[in-house]
Amino acid sequence: MTDLIRLEGVSKSFGGVRVLRDVDFDVRPGEVHALLGENGAGKSTLIKIIAGTHAPDGGVIRLGDEELKAITPRAATRAGIATVYQELLLFPDLTVAENVFLGHAPRTGLGTLDWGRMRGEARELLDSLDSHDLDVDVNVGALSVANRQRIEIAKALSQDARVLIMDEPTAALADADVKRLMAVIKRLRERGVGIVYVSHKLPEIFELADRVTVLRDGALIGTRPVSEVDEAALVAMMVGREVDRLFPKPHPKIGETVLKVSNLSFGDRVRDISFELRRGEILGVAGLVGSGRTELALTIFGITPATSGTIEIGGGPVAISSPGQACGLGIAYVPEDRGHQGLVRPMSIGQNISMASLGNVASGIFIRFAAETRRAVASIGQLGIRARGPDQVVGQLSGGNQQKVVLGKWLETSPRILIMDEPTRGIDVGAKAEIHALMGRLAEQGLAILMISSELPEVLGMSDRVLVMHGGRLVSTIDRADANPKSVGAAMTLADEAA
């Protein structure tokens, strides 16, 4: 069986930072090859090299019979390599058929678009993917994310894809859609398509993949047939150490309840959630993306105020209808999308750090710049932010340091409750450990932390208790002693019995 693509000894650096070092990777027809690794391990760079978006700095690529230094986008299209990214590149105001064929639509003899053929072929493609329910004439904007993803796959197929790269495809899907996607992928495999499946969801890899490759810190740890490994082995390969030793958790001193949430709802995204958060505790929130975790955080933080239910802080009921109010009540939120929601990138470290607590550095309405700088310097020291100084523009910092600035901003507000949404996403392993250590220290000092995370090792390693959400509901609360990949994973993928 000849490989469709083979990468040998491929390396890549960005601005002096080694992102991939000496990696081997190959894709065979009719297989699902999973690509596993933590954030920052090099997965996206690798698939971008295959897709032709990036050129490697070293190594050899074999495409069919040819030996190349790099794949160009055109070569990729010719070889039938297509990618379905997380951020779907579709046009909401054009129909399904148009989106599938955008850029390569069938033409009539006159040169105008052949709508008939376009719609007909789109219909065939969708049917071949068991997507009979999708209407080719509907505007994509009206479709759910799961449906849009199926259209992306159809789009890839419309270009005769022989290698299909899927980047975290189930990140935004609900359970039923995940099942459907798996069925589609299996069909594609039967047709001889080689599929590169990037994910860090272990259960899916075990269900779907034939082989799995693990990357860590840009290096190839190993490629194994899925039948020869188990979860523990994979986690060990991904993380490099025993999970227990990764997250040193000092003996927690858990105190009284600071936050009590009762029957909290926001539309149908957050349904009837009740839980308590106590001083010194780290409460992990696990669940598939789309399970409503971030929505829960945004409701508590006042961005999307609750439509029903109550929130009690320090024993007394409160109404939170804006972030300003939440802040005043001692709630801080370190957002999921650090660059877009957490930082004003063109501004300096000092200006970002004071942003949620301007009252601290101002007399009345006048900003005292010296005080602002002083506080920023102190923050930089305490959090170990690697930067030239408080005047450096945050856009120039690395992911880990940027996250520390966001954390610093919120610590300046002296919060009682700290909500962290994917705290170490997109951060290298070294900085990850630092942030985990910081969180541990903060909890020790009495802060109550609500930690939303999609990384199972992080959830298992850091949490005193784990809340599991699914479809907007709280389906399970698991104590640290009982939390392991199986119990949490099972709760995350539980079918929605309560519906």
Place this chain on the structure above:
Amino acid sequence: MSDENASRFRARRSAPARFLSTYGQEIIIAAVILLLFVLVSSINPRFLGANNLNTIISGNAYIAVAAIGMSMIIITGNIDVSVGALIGVLATISGTLAVAGYPVWFAWTAPILIGAAINGIVGALVAYGRLPSIVVTLGMLSILRGGLVTVTGGAWINDLPPDFHFAQQRLIGIPAPIWVMVILTVLAFLWMRHTAFGRSLYAIGGNAEAARASGIPVERRIVQVFMIHGAFAGLATLLFATQLRIIQSTVPPNLELTIITASVIGGVSILGGTGTVIGSTLAAILFSTIGAAMIFLNISPYWLRAVIGVLILVTVLVDMQRRTREIRKAKR
């Protein structure tokens, strides 16, 4: 009800429902025009007189034609506030050529090419210079307006040759402006709908990055669409200049506002990506209908501008509501 069934229902819609949702805006405008006709003629039957009808439909024909080009610009997510000044300049050029003895057809068609050329420069600045179209066209507005007066010295053009007046000609009884407006609208509509070029404009307005990733030459398209818009301005000039006895060397006030308004009310969203040229043409007719209605109903025509302002705001507010609803639905 499980998530599965819900998404299944939403993914297929009946043909009539789809037609209504795609062409909703156009249908509403047509309905309002009809309503106005019915209302006003019941109060004052002279409203249906041939002269009045002619004024209503062909009077704003030049706005409708200019709005075709403007709609395309707005669909790509840009805007052009200099089009009024451009038409003023082109009208003067047209008149000057005619008076200077050039054949009339030349005086009619030269503005089309010149308009395309001038706007081509604007398009290049926007596309390759990466400058926001609002600022570039603001600057161009000054240049054209000032340039016009500087070159002509403020002089008006009279003694136009009699065969210059294209707008007053008729073909089988229907005035030329109506023919031009209808034919151009239909052609443009078909072209936007059935060619890859036309569809790519919607793509660019919807998501320029994704358009680029799909292989659409975004920068080239933007220059091209600005040139087409300039050509349509030239065509509008043909209808505008040739209905006057005298061509003033000033820019018709607020012309660009009226043209942009026609596009916006016609359903073209300033957020890019939707709307058709049929809507903007209907909107131009709507304006003249309202204007005429006000005269026939003895309402002071000075309130016309206020009415149009309200129309824009209502249209845009409704559009925003619709978009928020759609985003919320799709986030499942």
Place this chain on the structure above:
Amino acid sequence: MTLRKVFRHETILALLVVIALIALDRQSDNFLTLDNILNQGRLMTEVGLIAIIMTFVIVTGGIDLSVGSILGLTAILIGVFWENVGLPLPVAIGAGLVAGTFAGFVNGIIIARFRVPALIATLGTLALYRGIAEGVSQARSVRGYPEWFYVLGQGEVLGVPTQLWLLGLVAITAAIVLGYTTWGRTTYAVGSNEVAARFSGLPVDWTKIAIYSASGFAAACAGAIFVSRVSTTRSDMGTGIELDAITAVVLGGASIFGGRGTIIGTLLGLILIQALKNGLSLAGVKSDGTVVLIGAVLILTILLSNLFHRDTNR
């Protein structure tokens, strides 16, 4: 927004202004006389007031095309309140200012609460407010105001035109607010990254509403001054002034996308435009030629500015 970056554009602009002043002075003896300078200051006030507040608007990433219409509307309302309703003139002026501010407030609500893009929202209110002005006035003008009213637009205080004092006061206040207060910091944050500003607990919506209301107030003041200066009220007053104001702000270094801009820059832009208009006119160039020049300067400025700021721009 480090001081170093701020000064780069403004310093170049200041240099340009100086060069222009020197060059224009050569062309005419009357240019750099005290009399002329003060007179130009007088003429510059209306655009100046609007442009200064427009700086805030543009720094938040927005735009206000309706200022000219608010100016005209205020002018008309002052006339109507005084002549038709019979209010004493000071009250009429006050009522006009309130109306103009309210018009700006409505802009703010449409933009902040209803999330309509500022460009189209103020395009709509431009038509609406001008339309109301035309409808209310029926194209008639009001004349014959009492003498003391003309002091505002045509008089002097301590040898300096009255309105120039107002412009100076507003300029200094605005510069302090934008550069040294929490309100100013919020303005820059909203323009740089509105989402992050909101997530940081900053009062984004209220800030916008306040800024657009202020813009309405500035336009209203400009309206009152305009009437006082030309001794009459007409409904087409202020047409096109938004373009001059926006040109001054963009010339001054503000990014149309938001997040950058200073009052000093806007003032320099204003001075440059006014100097060109006046200087060239004194040198015999027709005013329309100057208009062309200003348009070209605007395009060139943003082209150059874009090239320099590629990294921080979106």
